[in-house]
Amino acid sequence: MTVSKGLQVFPRTEYLRRLAAVKAEMVKRDIETLVVTFDRSINYLTGYTARSAYVPQALVVSVHEEEPSLILRLMDVPAGIHLTFLGRNKIIGYPESFVGNPEKDGYDAVIDFLQEAKLTDRGVGLEMGQLPARAAENFKKRLPGARFVDCTHVVTWIRVIKSDLEIALMKEAAAIADAGMLRAAEVIRPGVHEADAVAEILSTLARGANGKRGTGIANIFMCSSPRTGTSHIIWSDDIFRQGSQVNLELGGVRHTYTAAVMRTFSIGKPSDRLRRLHEAEVQGLEAALEKVRPGATCSDVAEAFNRTIGKSGFQKESRCGYGIGIDWNEAVTSLKEGDMTVLRPNMTFHLMLGNWIDEDFGYVLSETFRVTDSGADVLTRVPRQIFEI
Amino acid sequence: MTVSKGLQVFPRTEYLRRLAAVKAEMVKRDIETLVVTFDRSINYLTGYTARSAYVPQALVVSVHEEEPSLILRLMDVPAGIHLTFLGRNKIIGYPESFVGNPEKDGYDAVIDFLQEAKLTDRGVGLEMGQLPARAAENFKKRLPGARFVDCTHVVTWIRVIKSDLEIALMKEAAAIADAGMLRAAEVIRPGVHEADAVAEILSTLARGANGKRGTGIANIFMCSSPRTGTSHIIWSDDIFRQGSQVNLELGGVRHTYTAAVMRTFSIGKPSDRLRRLHEAEVQGLEAALEKVRPGATCSDVAEAFNRTIGKSGFQKESRCGYGIGIDWNEAVTSLKEGDMTVLRPNMTFHLMLGNWIDEDFGYVLSETFRVTDSGADVLTRVPRQIFEI
Known part of the structure; x- marks a missing residue:
């Protein structure tokens, strides 16, 4: 009873x-x-x-x-x-x-x-x-x-500061997010319904990775041409088309702990503009991660990213990320210039470098990382590339 | 640009x-x-x-x-x-x-x-x-x-009162919910991980039904023994076991319009208690639907259900449902005794007859219906049975 x-x-x-x-x-x-x-x-x-x-x-x-x-x-x-x-x-x-x-x-x-x-x-x-x-x-x-x-x-x-037990779940969640993104690279094809690709991605996120199942489904944001300038929309009721770009954001979930990752797909050859932006963003991402260590601030990390992409003539309007943990966004820390939160070991962030440059053109790239005793441990591991389909 | x-x-x-x-x-x-x-x-x-x-x-x-x-x-x-x-x-x-x-x-x-x-x-x-x-x-x-x-x-x-255009989407959503439930009956098996069954259900909910894809994923509540007395939990990190009961609630989504359905599964022969409760609930459901017509009240519908299951010695503590539409629960109408909301054509409800009788024993059954000019049009169509696995 x-x-x-x-x-x-x-x-x-x-x-x-x-x-x-x-x-x-x-x-x-x-x-x-x-x-x-x-x-x-x-x-x-x-x-x-x-x-x-x-x-x-x-x-x-x-x-x-x-x-x-x-x-x-x-x-x-x-x-x-x-x-x-x-x-x-x-x-x-x-x-x-x-x-x-x-x-x-x-x-x-x-x-x-x-x-x-x-x-x-x-x-x-x-x-x-x-x-x-x-x-x-x-x-x-x-x-x-x-x-x-x-x-x-x-x-x-x-x-905001996780225990090692929580970090273990964040790592499992990150592996699930990676699996979802790699599955996306297999199923995004011209002529395929966006919803059918999402079906495969969702299935992967539930089945999990390394024997650890997904225990929840986070938002999936899938923005295809002509919608790559939008950020928080889900998949459309349409098919993927040759020549389209697809921006994908998803999360793996283990017992509510969520790790997020974003990658950009190109069905056909990426434009020069997209390729140049990608190169600048990868450099910016690396510069941001190099700044991560206990004692540095959220602002330092954002500033390193902004300065680096600025050298290539780009800029990003929105913040560079936020603390992540239970059910995604933690809502108290922002990786943005002026956020003087001091980094401490076992803080976890979504370094969210989605860059919506024009109304009709945006690009996404992100990683979930943990602050270690001496730097950053990047939990998501998908190749930092434009996935060419 | x-x-x-x-x-x-x-x-x-x-x-x-x-x-x-x-x-x-x-x-x-x-x-x-x-x-x-x-x-x-x-x-x-x-x-x-x-x-x-x-x-x-x-x-x-x-x-x-x-x-x-x-x-x-x-x-x-x-x-x-x-x-x-x-x-x-x-x-x-x-x-x-x-x-x-x-x-x-x-x-x-x-x-x-x-x-x-x-x-x-x-x-x-x-x-x-x-x-x-x-x-x-x-x-x-x-x-x-x-x-x-x-x-x-x-x-x-x-x-609360839908246009015919909205009703068309509710019907598409209901067909998707049905497809998800029927898929569950195929994949719930002893020894299978709950998450792996959910993977198949989610995939079905995204692929949709009758050529209409799912355009969103609603909550999935999956409560297996010994958790059938709980109502709002998602799947566990465990496998299905011989002799277990599984209560499943899910929704189909078309452009945010959501139709929900609940069914009970039994891996092995259902207990007498479960079977008696199921029979009473199906009778109660039919009695409730018979009460639905413009001019009747939400209270009338709930009262018909409660009186009917009472004859078999059962009672249900929680309300018998609520208005449903955009993103599931509409939160202003309740199918409960004392809610004097008058039914009008093209109102839609989740007739939610989940009945959590003991801490460790509950049963679920529900339909999404529309009020017509003269009665109820039940949008979800899954057989009203205990699915025996």
């Missing part, structure tokens, strides 16, 4: 280490309670991976307790018990009457929990980033005695 | 019809401007499908202009031009300096646009639902002269 614990992705000690880091930050911010609402943060601190964040849910961390409390819709409680390291008494379900109800929702259940646990007379940290405005107002209205502190990126900043 | 318009999924008249409905609601609410922030609403009103909503973006609808203005990150403007029916002067990019910047973000660009267009001295509707609290505060702080009206579900309620 009770669901068993599933195979845990990480040992309990790993979660306790993460929670200790969060609690240390809570003490610094003079709060005793932290309400974590971002699904990636909840995943990070508990192992919960169910895709239930379309309804409200929260993790309540108290400095006074070893394990936090996970508040979920009642129907998601068995998944919480099965997936997380938490004791079953730490997983609390709110009733179905809170779903699709304009009067009260799951955040009211979180507020009820805070009241009942008497956690509201001291400082309460709130992850506000993804919290809808109405929910934020409700917290303040229903808990007038609490002193709220915006803790939007507290957990995210801790996520 | 300029990107061409892509093949449009809908004719311009379809978008103008949708916008006219929105503007009529705006007049009712005494607002002249509506700021649409939910990516599904933006998609609905423009045809924009790029996956760029991880940064702020908004559509500004004015009652005084035929076409709304789409405010995107600069790098997403070419996708906006290519994908949408909008004139290129209606697509406004904000610079890269607004990305990854703690001081200002894309919503500031939206506020700048409202100020420059002098749209702030009358009522301004805001889709608050997904809007982060900080952004909502910023709107109020930076536009002190505006009278804000919460318009969270205005566009969503209009989306």
Whole structure:
């Protein structure tokens, strides 16, 4: 009658280490309670991976307790018990009457929990980033005695530096991303439907690499001529054509840890312009990677790329990448000039050198790398070439 | 140098019809401007499908202009031009300096646009639902002269009733979902890795059905023993085992329109308990569908299901479904007792009869249906059986 614990992705000690880091930050911010609402943060601190964040849910961390409390819709409680390291008494379900109800929702259940646990007379940290405005107002209205502190990126900043266990998953994810890209080089052919090529790529991303299966599917961005100047679109309902260029971005996923890679394909001979841009970008990529070491900044890495491609007369408008980990983009660090985040060992980045130069012309190249004790360990390994079909 | 318009999924008249409905609601609410922030609403009103909503973006609808203005990150403007029916002067990019910047973000660009267009001295509707609290505060702080009206579900309620053009896509999506489920029945086998079966299912969902390819991949929820009491988890990193039950939920996608279906698989003979539950659920499903007609309520449908399975001694805690369309769940209607939404022709629902009875035992069955002039048209067509492997 009770669901068993599933195979845990990480040992309990790993979660306790993460929670200790969060609690240390809570003490610094003079709060005793932290309400974590971002699904990636909840995943990070508990192992919960169910895709239930379309309804409200929260993790309540108290400095006074070893394990936090996970508040979920009642129907998601068995998944919480099965997936997380938490004791079953730490997983609390709110009733179905809170779903699709304009009067009260799951955040009211979180507020009820805070009241009942008497956690509201001291400082309460709130992850506000993804919290809808109405929910934020409700917290303040229903808990007038609490002193709220915006803790939007507290957990995210801790996520930025990975443990060796997390790095192992990132490496597995990178190998899967590589396999997907190499499969793309086999199936992108003139006359083939883009969706049929995607079918093969998706299949490869699920089957995985080196005996490690994909445990999730990340976005696939496939932009063919005349759409190579666009960046975030998925495949079209059309076929590949002779003479077309195809920009492909995909990710491998291992237990939510994602590694991304981008490569450009040319069906037929690449134009001179494309070839010159490719050469400049590869040089820029190498220059950027050479800058990577503990103590350097995100800005240093971007600056090296920008300066190098500038020598060839190119420039890139968008940033050169961002921290990557659970479910792709970490959203606190950017590889761009002016981001003074200092690199530290086991930070991981998507060095994203997609360069959309004109409305109708863009090129992509990227790698996922890890900061080591002395430089960069590039996790993705696909040849840095224009794949000529 | 300029990107061409892509093949449009809908004719311009379809978008103008949708916008006219929105503007009529705006007049009712005494607002002249509506700021649409939910990516599904933006998609609905423009045809924009790029996956760029991880940064702020908004559509500004004015009652005084035929076409709304789409405010995107600069790098997403070419996708906006290519994908949408909008004139290129209606697509406004904000610079890269607004990305990854703690001081200002894309919503500031939206506020700048409202100020420059002098749209702030009358009522301004805001889709608050997904809007982060900080952004909502910023709107109020930076536009002190505006009278804000919460318009969270205005566009969503209009989306609920589909045009025949949308229904045609829902039917194509349903055929793809069916194909995915039938493929699952071929590849779920003891000893096979769950991920390898998912690889085949994903491939089928991309290749599509009847010559209509999948143009997106929706969530796949695959819950095998001992996890059949869970609802929103994806496949495990394990193999299927003799004697296991597998609950599968998947969706077909055509140009963001999604049809969902759920079926239960049994590797080996189903238990008596599973068989009895299945029989009760199929009867309940039929009773629910019989209730569907214009003028009946969502509550009527749920009540018919609940009463029918009750006769066999079962009950279901969660609601019996919800409106479905762009990107799956529409989030304003629920097939549950007490939801007095009146059914109207061309509403579409996921009649979701997943029933998680115990922590370690659940069963799934669902269909996507359309309300017709006189009853229900069930779009998904997979046999209503326990698939015995």
